[in-house]
Amino acid sequence: MSDSTASAQPLADKAATADKIHSSPSAKQRAILPWIGAFLRPYRWRVVAAIVFLFIGSLAWLSLGQGVRLMVDEGFLADNGARLNEIILLVIAITALSSSAIFCRFYLMTWLGERVSADIRLQVYDHLLKLSPGFYAKLRTGEVISRFTADSTLLQSVVGQSLSMALRASVTVIGGITMMAFTSLKMTGLVLLAVPMVLGPIFFFGRKVRDLSRKSQDKMGDLGAYVDETLHEIHTVQAYSHEDKDRELFNDRIEAIMSAASGRIKYRSILIALVMFLSILAIALVTWVGAHDVMSGNISGGELSAFMFYAVMVAGSVATISEVIGEIQRAAGATERLIELVETPIDIPVVAQPAALPAKVRGELQVQQINFSYNNMQHALEGSADQGRPPSRVIHDLSLHITPGERVALVGASGAGKSTLFELLQRFYVLDSGHIALDGIDIATLCPQTLRQQYALVPQESVIFATSVLENVRYGRLDASEEQVKQACVAARADEFITEFSDGYQTYLGERGVRLSGGQKQRIAIARAILADRPILLLDEATSALDAVSELKVKQALDTLMVGKTTLIIAHRLATVINADRILVMDKGQLVASGTHQELMQSSSLYREFASLQLLTDDGDQLANKPADDLAEKNVS
Missing domain, CATH: 1.20.1560.10 (ABC transporter type 1, transmembrane domain)
Structure with a gap:
């Protein structure tokens, strides 16, 4: 969640x-x-x-x-x-x-x-x-x-x-x-x-x-x-x-x-x-x-x-x-x-002369000692109300360096700050202190629209608009042709159920996608991200609503999509984190451990506890102690 x-x-x-x-x-x-x-x-x-x-x-x-x-x-x-x-x-x-x-x-x-x-x-x-x-x-x-x-x-x-x-x-x-x-x-x-x-x-x-x-x-x-x-x-x-x-x-x-x-x-x-x-x-x-x-x-x-x-x-x-x-x-x-x-003040300030990103964004992210609390945002909306109340920080002195093309999984209990970090990377909120850089450029100096055009987001709760399948998929790339939309849907394994609709890609999906199941919504959202083809992927447990067969198909599509792209994945399942280049363990807004699955199983008691309680499936706790290669092979099979 x-x-x-x-x-x-x-x-x-x-x-x-x-x-x-x-x-x-x-x-x-x-x-x-x-x-x-x-x-x-x-x-x-x-x-x-x-x-x-x-x-x-x-x-x-x-x-x-x-x-x-x-x-x-x-x-x-x-x-x-x-x-x-x-x-x-x-x-x-x-x-x-x-x-x-x-x-x-x-x-x-x-x-x-x-x-x-x-x-x-x-x-x-x-x-x-x-x-x-x-x-x-x-x-x-x-x-x-x-x-x-x-x-x-x-x-x-x-x-x-x-x-x-x-x-x-x-x-x-x-x-x-x-x-x-x-x-x-x-x-x-x-x-x-x-x-x-x-x-x-x-x-x-x-x-x-x-x-x-x-x-x-x-x-x-x-x-x-x-x-x-x-x-x-x-x-x-x-x-x-x-x-x-x-x-x-x-x-x-x-x-x-x-x-x-x-x-x-x-x-x-x-x-x-x-x-x-x-x-x-x-x-x-x-x-x-x-x-x-x-x-x-x-x-x-x-x-x-x-x-x-x-x-x-x-x-x-x-x-x-x-x-x-x-x-x-x-x-x-x-x-x-x-x-x-x-006259409501725009709470995300834009510099008078925004910086420009290079023509080809590599996707390098640097997070340097950032602190963030929602109270500061609330004060901005409410004036001086409750100024004496100490801020409740969601992110504490967090520093990360994510290299271009790296796959990074974020794990931690609910409330650890994972989704908040996603929102801060897209600059939906202003930091209390510290800064975030994309390809070495402080995101605070970029136009918010320019910054957000570098991310493709697949949220846990898929967002479906009250329009056709075609318009939903090309929401992030308005100039895409119908053929390109179909290719993205095929890659996301969505084409197989779309073609069963009487109107195909012109099918009206209803308010909030009421005509779709949870898994179908998820695949439409993934197709949207595939079509957008942006240098950084933000996946908030993108396969959570899929059955086992659909999950395998979509995971294969995502593996192809992630090639050459910086990918951050909020993960609650072992199948997701096992293929990550690096796993970041977060607790109460702080980074408490970093490494591969096998390394963290040896060095982090919090990760071991989290892995045994939440990451594992029906295979039981014994799966946590298996070598990473064996787990990867099991996941593919």
Whole structure:
């Protein structure tokens, strides 16, 4: 079993880390509108066009107020049918102009919403690909997916619709108040007295809605993470009859979401109701004052009608703003979560001018006095949290020199640091001290992608992607032809079961390769490594999931593959270590012995104990004392 402690973090630890990331002040201190504006900048002319059409549409609607005034004063009251017809035609023309402007604005704003959401997803995904496995060991994948999908979708809705509505309503409010002022300064002054009463609830409850929306989104992310975990492990869930408990835990998370949503809904409902009440109250009072002015002859009936038209438009726009403000505040919370992802520091630093590897990499590895602890990685993600806690080192003062083409087996108990060493060689984590060199070049000075292109990895738990056999095998060599893929599969003894599928190499393997047995997955992973043809092989007990017949076939393929390549093998079985040029015995992150099997049987009590307890098969302990040549012959036979 792999001993990488980074990938074995409990769900509770991941939730705690997620909470610490949520509480990070960086995103909240960032201005959200400028961040969104950076994504709108490449489409500035579309933004300008949308704003122009917004103003045209809003001003056209505002001009209808004057049409109402003319209809009353010059049509109804003057009893002038011809003039009334002219005014009606003018109103229809204005309405047509406004409707055309609304079409253009709505199209452009909706397109911008989709485009900005797509660009944000691209940037977030690009950043996620640069974060090391250490980040994902601390933050649940479901939480990341929730931010990546649900939050960006909410932002898309706001940019494409809600923001447009808020801008249109704001223009209408400003324009309506301006037109009201031209009609009657006294009544406009009375309306403006009511503005603070309306704006107060908007700002107060809007902030409450934003905070509660953020909590609701976080709870939703937690739910997504839980669903992701339980459904991916559905076999274990059902095998242990854990459905009732999972249903209970799921219900708890649903209720947590409802609790957070209830507060948001309550404050948003209060906000809308207050704004509507205060707006209509102000209009009613102003109408009462205006009616007295008409009766006293201070203004005409048409002017009062126009004023009331503008007042109703302003009230409706304020109500729209109060309703949309909730959506905008929800989007603000979602945007904060996206900013947090984008601003998560890349924990594997890259030098400004990376070193270059020689054209032909020989595969020499030098490990010089390296020390490593996962606590340092955790501190990098969590800030200064738990800085006083002493680091729990996984690797202690480890030094190795592996020559080009050498086959080296790593043995030791689970937790000895074998898988961690594999990850450090590929620079998935940063060393506490010491350094690792590939062909004499410090890997810290190399571009991580360049470094990792030198390794072909066959993990103990084979990784199969939800695509075809063909695409799975050429995952590490995208330019490989179908014939080259088939040759690799033949060498890995995978072709014999692939050809039995109805679609052959085009067969869809399902999520995580559910259509394959464990041994078949292993052979696909080995074929992938064979096709990649890289100078260094990392084999994490690559034949562990195979039956005896398949193991012999694959081992023969691996023996051919290893010719001329530096090979590191995490071994738990004697058949694997017996053909190694050298065996390294690790214990609690330290190298405690090195040599051939026969040498270690004589010099290392730890190796002898490990060999008798774990390396041997059904042949018994007596096999440990046989000469290496006899064992090798037995293994081949």
